[in-house]
Structure formats: structure tokens, C-alpha cells
Amino acid sequence: MPKTARLDLRLDPEHKALIERAARVSGASVSEFVVARALEASRRILAEHRRVERVAVAEAAFERLAAELARPARPVPELLDQLRKVRR
Amino acid sequence: MIEPPLRVEPLGPHHDRASFSCGKPSLDDYLRRFAGQDERLDLTRCFVLVHRDEPARILGYYTLSAAALVPQKAPGKLGKVRRYREIGALLLGRFAIDRRAQGRGLGRRLLLHVLLHAARLGEEAGFALVLVDPLDEEAAAFYRKFGFAPLPGERRMYLLLKDLRATLAALEKA
Numbered sequence: 001m002p003k004t005a006r007l008d009l010r011l012d013p014e015h016k017a018l019i020e021r022a023a024r025v026s027g028a029s030v031s032e033f034v035v036a037r038a039l040e041a042s043r044r045i046l047a048e049h050r051r052v053e054r055v056a057v058a059e060a061a062f063e064r065l066a067a068e069l070a071r072p073a074r075p076v077p078e079l080l081d082q083l084r085k086v087r088r
Numbered sequence: 089m090i091e092p093p094l095r096v097e098p099l100g101p102h103h104d105r106a107s108f109s110c111g112k113p114s115l116d117d118y119l120r121r122f123a124g125q126d127e128r129l130d131l132t133r134c135f136v137l138v139h140r141d142e143p144a145r146i147l148g149y150y151t152l153s154a155a156a157l158v159p160q161k162a163p164g165k166l167g168k169v170r171r172y173r174e175i176g177a178l179l180l181g182r183f184a185i186d187r188r189a190q191g192r193g194l195g196r197r198l199l200l201h202v203l204l205h206a207a208r209l210g211e212e213a214g215f216a217l218v219l220v221d222p223l224d225e226e227a228a229a230f231y232r233k234f235g236f237a238p239l240p241g242e243r244r245m246y247l248l249l250k251d252l253r254a255t256l257a258a259l260e261k262a
Contacts, residue, residue, distance in 0.1 A: 052154045052155060052156050053153060053154070053155045053156070053179065054155070054156050054158050054174075055155050055156065055157050055158070055177070055179070055219070055244075056157075056158055056159070056160045057157050057158070057159065057160065057239055057242060057244070058159075058160055058239070058240065058241045058242060059159050059160060060240050060241060061239040061240045061241060061242055062157065062158075062159035062160075062175070063159075064239075064240055065157065065175055065216075065217070065239070065246070066170065066171050066172050066175070068248060069172070069175070069216055069248070069250075070171070073248070073250035073251055073253060073254040074251055074254055075251065075254045075255040075257075075258040076234075076235035076247065076251050076252070076254075076255045077235070078232070078233055078234055078235035079203070079234050079235040079247070079251075079252070079255045080255050080258060080259060082196060082199075082200060082233065082234050083200060083255070083256075083259050084259070084262075085196065086089060086193075086196065086197055086200060087259075
């Protein structure tokens with residue numbers, strides 16, 4: 001791919017010096033280093049984002065859940081019965 | 089819940105997916121064709137129930153993945169100010185027992201195992217409920233017996249993590 005796009009950014013001089021040192025240590029130019037690292041992080045973040053499936057639920061259902069999250073926890077009788085059945 | 093000689097383990101290449109048959113073609117098909125792929129892409133985690141003496145034979149399986157419930161926007165309405173923008177959920181996407189292993193209470197044991205697994209995961213990951221999407225009325229009736237409630241106007245059912253924890257605590261006390 002031809003490298004025609006540019007990314008201009010402003011940063012703290014100390015941060016720039018840190019990046020330059022890290023690039024030198026890894027044997028890459030500052031621009032190679034920054035692009036490689038930013039791509040790495042971008043892929044990871046997008047992959048993580050995709051991993052969480054978004055499930056759209058009806059407005060009323062969402063409101064009901066939000067209200068339930070605010071109430072105190074309580075044992076579920078049906079579940080307790082099932083747990084007791086296997087304990088016996 | 090699941091005790092030796094039975095055990096639950098992550099789906100691996102040595103498990104015989106082809107002979108699994110639970111009576112619901114979509115669930116058999118998923119295990120055969122997609123479970124491995126989804127696992128490699130980190131989309132879901134698939135766990136199988138096996139017997140020590142026949143470790144390749146899959147007696148049952150389930151899949152877990154992370155989900156976020158978001159409200160459907162009502163057309164033409166302004167967005168409301170909400171306490172939550174989304175609600176984190178652990179999705180029990182698929183759950184099946186092989187036909188030859190049915191009728192022995194393995195479904196109950198495996199689902200309880202899943203719920204204990206969920207309670208453990210809940211200590212490290214942020215989710216407020218366990219979500220299931222029952223394929224049919226038979227599956228919905230099964231989940232109801234464990235205290236899952238339907239989301240209003242939806243096929244999906246849920247169990248709040250905090251209530252699951254409160255139930256486990258009540259069991260310890262008794």
C-alpha cells in the first residue's frame with residue numbers, strides 16, 4: 001500500500017523523547033515504531049470490542065432490568081430447590 | 089455438581105463432535121461446524137461434559153460469551169437520561185445434552201455447574217446477569233425451573249448475578 005496518508009499530532013516533549021528512545025532501542029524509525037504500536041493497539045481494542053455481543057432489548061425490558069439492579073439481592077427459590085436436589 | 093467420573097473441560101481437538109446428537113439439529117450443527125471456529129476467534133468459549141472412561145465422547149456442551157444489553161431506540165423519541173447505558177451479561181448461548189445421556193438429570197447438573205461457573209466469573213468480570221435464549225418452549229420451561237425469568241416482550245430469559253450469589257449463600261447457611 002502506498003503511504004500517502006499523514007498523521008500530525010502534538011505531544012509533550014518528554015513523551016516524544018521517550019518514544020524516540022524506545023524506537024531506537026527496537027531498531028526502528030520513530031514513524032515505523034509509532035505506526036506499528038498504534039496498529040497493534042487498534043487491532044487489539046477492536047477485537048475486544050467485537051467480542052462483546054450487543055443485544056438490543058425492548059425499552060420496557062431494559063427499564064425493568066435497570067430497576068431490578070437497584071433492588072437488594074434475594075435468593076431464588078426455584079434455584080435453591082434445584083441445588084438441594086443435587087446435594088442430597 | 090459435576091463429579092468424577094464426569095468432568096467438564098474446554099472443547100478440544102480430541103473430542104468427537106460428529107457423533108454428538110441432542111435432538112435439535114441447530115445445536116448439533118453448531119458443535120460440528122462452528123464451535124471450533126468461534127473459539128479460535130475468541131467469540132465464545134465452548135465447554136464439554138465427558139466421562140472419564142470415554143473422554144472423547146461429548147455428553148453435553150455449553151458456550152459462554154460476553155454480551156451487553158442495550159435498549160432499542162423507540163423511533164422518533166428523544167433519548168432518555170438513564171441510569172445505565174448498557175447492562176453487561178454473560179450469554180449462555182448454547183446448552184445441550186446428547187440424547188443417549190438424557191433422562192439422568194445431567195441437564196440439571198450441567199446447568200447448575202454453569203451457574204457456579206458464572207458466579208466465579210462474576211467475581212472478575214463485570215456482568216449483572218446470565219442471559220439465555222431458549223430455542224423453544226421446552227427449553228424455556230427448563231430454564232424456568234431454575235428461576236430464569238423472561239425479559240418482558242422477549243424470548244430471552246435472565247437470572248441476576250446478585251440473586252444467584254444470594255441463592256448460593258442461602259444454600260451454605262442451610
